[in-house]
Amino acid sequence: MIVGKTLREEQGMMPKVFGQYVGILAMLLIAVIIGAVMVTGSWLFGPKKVSSYKNAAYECGVEPVGNARERFPIKFYLVGILFILFDIEVIFLWSWISIFKHATPAFQKFTFFEFITYMSTWIISYLYVIRVGAIDWDETVSLDSSKLTHMSPIQESELEPIGVTN
Amino acid sequence: MTGVPLIGYLALSILMFCIGAVGVVIRRNPIVIFMCIELMLNAANLAFLSFARYQPWKPAVGQIPTVNAYDVRGQVMVVFVMAVAAAEVAVGLGILMAIFRLRDRVDVDDLNTLSG
Amino acid sequence: MYYPPVPTVDPLALGPVGILSLFGVLGLVVELLRPKGKNGTIMLISLVGLAASAIALISDFGAGTVRSFGQMELHDHLGSISELILLVVATITVLISEPYLKEKKIAFGEFYPLLLWSTAGAMIMSTSSNLLMIFLGLEVLSISLYVLCGISRSEEKSEESAAKYFLLGAFSSGFLLYGIALIFGATGHFDLLSVTSVWANGSASSHNLLLGGFGLIVVGLCFKTGMIPFHQWTPDVYQGAPTNVTAFMSAAAKVAAFAAFWRLISAFAPSLQYWLAPLSAIAVLTILGGNLLALVQTDVKRILAYSSISHAGYILVDLLAHAKDPSINYVSMEFYLLSYALMTVGAFAVLSLLAARGKEVTKLSDLNGLWKRNPIAAVALVAFMMSLVGLPPFAGFFGKVLIFSDAVKAGLVPLAAVLAVGSVISAAYYLAIAKAAFVDEPNESPVQRPATLGPQTAFVLCMIGVIAISVFISPIQSFFQR
Numbered sequence: 223m224i225v226g227k228t229l230r231e232e233q234g235m236m237p238k239v240f241g242q243y244v245g246i247l248a249m250l251l252i253a254v255i256i257g258a259v260m261v262t263g264s265w266l267f268g269p270k271k272v273s274s275y276k277n278a279a280y281e282c283g284v285e286p287v288g289n290a291r292e293r294f295p296i297k298f299y300l301v302g303i304l305f306i307l308f309d310i311e312v313i314f315l316w317s318w319i320s321i322f323k324h325a326t327p328a329f330q331k332f333t334f335f336e337f338i339t340y341m342s343t344w345i346i347s348y349l350y351v352i353r354v355g356a357i358d359w360d361e362t363v364s365l366d367s368s369k370l371t372h373m374s375p376i377q378e379s380e381l382e383p384i385g386v387t388n
Numbered sequence: 389m390t391g392v393p394l395i396g397y398l399a400l401s402i403l404m405f406c407i408g409a410v411g412v413v414i415r416r417n418p419i420v421i422f423m424c425i426e427l428m429l430n431a432a433n434l435a436f437l438s439f440a441r442y443q444p445w446k447p448a449v450g451q452i453p454t455v456n457a458y459d460v461r462g463q464v465m466v467v468f469v470m471a472v473a474a475a476e477v478a479v480g481l482g483i484l485m486a487i488f489r490l491r492d493r494v495d496v497d498d499l500n501t502l503s504g
Numbered sequence: 505m506y507y508p509p510v511p512t513v514d515p516l517a518l519g520p521v522g523i524l525s526l527f528g529v530l531g532l533v534v535e536l537l538r539p540k541g542k543n544g545t546i547m548l549i550s551l552v553g554l555a556a557s558a559i560a561l562i563s564d565f566g567a568g569t570v571r572s573f574g575q576m577e578l579h580d581h582l583g584s585i586s587e588l589i590l591l592v593v594a595t596i597t598v599l600i601s602e603p604y605l606k607e608k609k610i611a612f613g614e615f616y617p618l619l620l621w622s623t624a625g626a627m628i629m630s631t632s633s634n635l636l637m638i639f640l641g642l643e644v645l646s647i648s649l650y651v652l653c654g655i656s657r658s659e660e661k662s663e664e665s666a667a668k669y670f671l672l673g674a675f676s677s678g679f680l681l682y683g684i685a686l687i688f689g690a691t692g693h694f695d696l697l698s699v700t701s702v703w704a705n706g707s708a709s710s711h712n713l714l715l716g717g718f719g720l721i722v723v724g725l726c727f728k729t730g731m732i733p734f735h736q737w738t739p740d741v742y743q744g745a746p747t748n749v750t751a752f753m754s755a756a757a758k759v760a761a762f763a764a765f766w767r768l769i770s771a772f773a774p775s776l777q778y779w780l781a782p783l784s785a786i787a788v789l790t791i792l793g794g795n796l797l798a799l800v801q802t803d804v805k806r807i808l809a810y811s812s813i814s815h816a817g818y819i820l821v822d823l824l825a826h827a828k829d830p831s832i833n834y835v836s837m838e839f840y841l842l843s844y845a846l847m848t849v850g851a852f853a854v855l856s857l858l859a860a861r862g863k864e865v866t867k868l869s870d871l872n873g874l875w876k877r878n879p880i881a882a883v884a885l886v887a888f889m890m891s892l893v894g895l896p897p898f899a900g901f902f903g904k905v906l907i908f909s910d911a912v913k914a915g916l917v918p919l920a921a922v923l924a925v926g927s928v929i930s931a932a933y934y935l936a937i938a939k940a941a942f943v944d945e946p947n948e949s950p951v952q953r954p955a956t957l958g959p960q961t962a963f964v965l966c967m968i969g970v971i972a973i974s975v976f977i978s979p980i981q982s983f984f985q986r
Contacts (some may be wrong), residue, residue, distance in 0.1 A: 428678030
């Protein structure tokens with residue numbers, strides 16, 4: 223239905239369109255400010271220790287110089303796994319909150335309890351992740367010793383005598 | 389609505405699905421296979437979204453019609469599929485890591501301990 | 505402005521699944537606090553959870569068809585029966601697990617919460633006609649099972665089975681999901697209820713979409729139930745996974761997948777002429793192929809894997825009979841699933857005795873001398889094998905007779921004949937297992953532990969069940985039909 227528009231009408235639409243994007247512009251501005259504050263803040267107040275690791279071009283566990291086809295440590299997968307899980311949690315909150323604002327009070331009340339249930343499962347799983355030491359870099363230090371022995375093939379000497387169960 | 393017709397999106401989605409399915413069959417690295425599976429899931433997501441965008445809202449049996457311009461159910465399905473895919477990624481990579489700890493090399497051709 | 509309605513909550517429909525998930529979380533919290541090396545508390549919590557879930561289920565049994573949660577949850581009789589079978593399977597698995605995990609030195613208390621969540625996923629899958637819920641239930645079931653398969657982290661074969669199951673399972677859910685997308689495109693709904701009317705009134709293009717979607721979903725479900733030619737993962741995964749997980753997987757995944765398959769087939773019954781032939785071919789291939797391939801195996805778990813493939817074929821025959829003649833209802837399928845679940849879980853419960861001191865070998869010869877070491881287990885194993893063959897006093901016989909008569913009634917005589925031939929072939933390898941346990945003498949004295957209370961209870965219960973449900977077949981049928 224854009225066919226029959228006069229120039230005047232199109233000009234009239236301009237501020238309206240602009241108004242829709244004010245929020246995004248403000249967010250961009252805030253993002254820039256936060257970034258600037260954090261960088262300058264850590265530059266001003268942070269400790270300055272110089273080591274060969276710290277001076278590396280890319281200090282995340284991968285050798286910056288060398289064969290590009292090098293396999294990087296599998297521990298990154300672990301961090302990646304946990305990141306993805308706790309990252310994806312938000313998408314359900316997004317779909318919920320996008321209608322929450324316009325909904326009836328009864329709906330708001332009902333879904334709020336659903337939200338509490340949902341988030342409490344995430345909190346329990348987060349506690350679990352911390353407890354089993356999944357975010358620690360070295361599993362041999364953090365994992366419970368009874369579980370760790372099973373990473374390596376079982377030694378004959380560790381075995382219980384026959385018939386001992388429960 | 390102007391622009392790309394529904395069939396265009398569907399063609400792209402079917403193409404993605406076929407690339408993914410063929411990739412699963414011919415590639416040997418489990419992580420690449422897994423990426424192909426993700427491609428298949430995303431092909432389905434594209435199909436959901438395009439069907440949802442191009443179809444008028446049809447209330448379910450016994451449901452009160454509302455004034456949505458198009459069906460949001462396809463979009464909600466996509467949200468669920470993304471969550472499921474993330475869970476699968478987590479478990480899949482975990483399993484591959486566990487194999488890696490045992491044998492230092494991951495390749496589907498090496499998964500041959502089990503046989504009759 | 506859009507005012508979303510508040511979903512109707514049917515607490516009784518939510519009950520069984522909700523209680524199970526909650527007790528799973530509770531088990532995880534106990535694991536968080538980690539009592540030193542003891543999983544007893546967690547096991548107790550899961551048993552209590554299963555019992556509470558069963559009480560919630562039975563208190564509402566046969567309340568008629570109720571839809572709640574914005575039509576997402578369908579509470580009907582087929583679903584309730586499936587849930588009941590699933591709870592039985594999970595309980596037996598919990599009973600056999602603790603001594604087995606101890607022998608295999610698997611110290612993960614997470615086993616029990618995962619088992620409960622897996623059961624909850626299977627229950628969600630069997631109590632909805634909404635494709636979104638079926639997909640979610642399937643994924644909850646499968647993802648938990650991937651982890652459970654790989655829970656024996658020191659064993660390469662366990663990890664390998666987990667990887668295989670995971671890659672092929674995720675591949676098959678890709679097909680399932682694309683099928684759902686096509687059905688959504690044709691009908692604008694995720695509910696299988698809308699399929700029939702769209703098929704009756706729709707255009708040619710919507711028919712094509714529906715048939716394409718149906719085909720892809722069938723491929724996905726055939727992967728999950730292990731039909732030939734989508735069965736390649738089954739023997740490897742069954743062999744590699746810890747035996748208690750195999751027991752659970754062989755029964756629970758089938759019960760849930762067939763409940764969903766049943767709803768799918770019912771919804772698509774009007775378009776029967778397009779897909780009856782290919783599905784019949786799959787059924788024939790599955791029955792004959794499963795039985796013939798089982799003959800050449802030497803590992804008991806692989807034999808039982810191929811046997812589970814052929815049993816999936818028998819059940820598919822019943823689904824096709826239902827599609828052809830809608831008056832055939834789910835009673836014979838559910839009866840068959842119940843008897844199959846008891847026999848196969850019982851057989852794996854006996855096999856779980858073979859694990860000793862962190863090692864496990866499941867060749868046929870490892871069963872030798874079971875009769876001397878543990879007479880009750882040997883007798884139970886023979887009962888399960890006879891029942892799996894389909895010999896008269898046991899439940900398997902009546903299950904097969906029900907499916908056979910359904911097939912004949914619906915005019916699928918060739919399929920009924922294939923079913924009979926398959927059963928005859930199957931006698932060879934089932935009786936070989938029985939012979940290995942009873943007749944053959946072991947070459948050297950194998951290390952084998954005596955059965956503890958848990959597994960002993962489990963397979964005695966299964967044996968009683970296999971006989972009892974054939975004795976009380978007509979009350980059970982009328983109970984299922986109510």
